[in-house]
Amino acid sequence: MPFSISQRLLAVLRRGDVLPSPGPVAAGGRSPRGRAAVAELAAAVPGLAEERAERARTAGLLVGWVAVVTVPLWAVVDLATESSNAGTFLAVRLLCEIPMLLALVALGRLPLGRRRPELLTFSVLAVVQAEVAWMVTRSEDPRYHLLGLTLAIYGSGCVMVARPRWTVALVAVSWAALGLASVSADDGLSPGDLLAVTVYLATASVIAVLAHLRRYALDTRELHTRVRLEREQQRTGALLAQLERLSHEDPLTGLANRRRWDAELAELCTRTRQRGDVLSVVLVDLDHFKDVNDRYGHAGGDAALRTVAGLLSARVRGGDLVARLGGDELAVLMPGADAERATAVAEELRREARLLRPPGLGAARLSLSLGVATATGADAYPRELMSRADEQLYRAKTTRNAVGAGPVPPGTPEPRPEPQPAG
16 A cells, blocks of 8 residues: 555655655555665656756745745735834844845855755745744734745745755744744733644644645656656667667678668768769678588588688778678678778788688688679769679689689679578
8 A cells, every 4th residue: 555644754754855666565565666765766867856956946936036025015914914013023024035035146046056955945934934933923913924924834835846854844943933932022922822823833834744745745756757767768779779780780690781781882882973982892702611511510600600700800990891691601891992902801801711710610721702893983883893793702713712803804704693682
């Protein structure tokens, strides 16, 4: 069952800055998450703590300026009901305006107003309560001033954006100020007036505290909801980013897949034509890959692919793209690299592939056949560039462990069909 009003009141009196978590309640009436600090919850959402502080400051400025304007205007009531005390009461009101205005200036202009808006708002209301309590005990008819004594308490409980302990503290200040004013007064209140003041102030105190507790509980529940929504959005964003990465990544090698390759190739060809730049492609094929699969099984073939993929990733520049186009065919996309640079990289990859020792393949050696094609300026089109690279790869496959680059000699057999996307 949810926490009762009395339990909430005790929680505020004991700790003030925490409320029971609005999450599901376990057997025995205790939340499995325990008590959550509001400050920690607010810190879980970027900018939320600052937003809550600004709300508290805005509410404090509203309550404070209403108090600063209303307190001297109440002198009109003094003239109508307290003609003998009107001058003294007006002097006291104007004197109390000084600390109230100082607190409001700090609330609106100084960094303290953004760090501790509740404290400054409480200070304004505490001055009002001390002033009015003094007038209640010296008034000919305390009913009118008693109304003013309760207004600040209602304002704290219903308008002030702060923890409920501030309303509890204001209630305590009101009672203490009333008690001190009664003791210091010459005549004091009559028994009937004292009873009326006690009942009236007690009623206002209970209503204001309970209203603040209820409002604070709803605010805390809203805070929990915002934190949960923020975390869900972050989790959803992470999942979407992971799905986006997986949709462009080959699951076996961790390289880009054919989908990403086609997109990047088309974009870079367009950019190359626009800027008159240069773009090279290196197609890579594992020699005798079927024999590796037949002898060592698919696990051995997978190990060979992963090892070669690691070699390609380690030897290319940061701006190059390495992809698995399908089966045992890999590729390197090299923006800004001319034919000489791309051929040198291909030769380096061919030589280093002979030194690879994939796990599970024993003393078996790998070799690569590589085809290099380059496009410049207006000649950069994906289909034509891939076709020329495939022709060079076909040349290299005639001897294997070779790099095909440069013009295709006359009489070279027709190239094989362009590889299709895996799956």
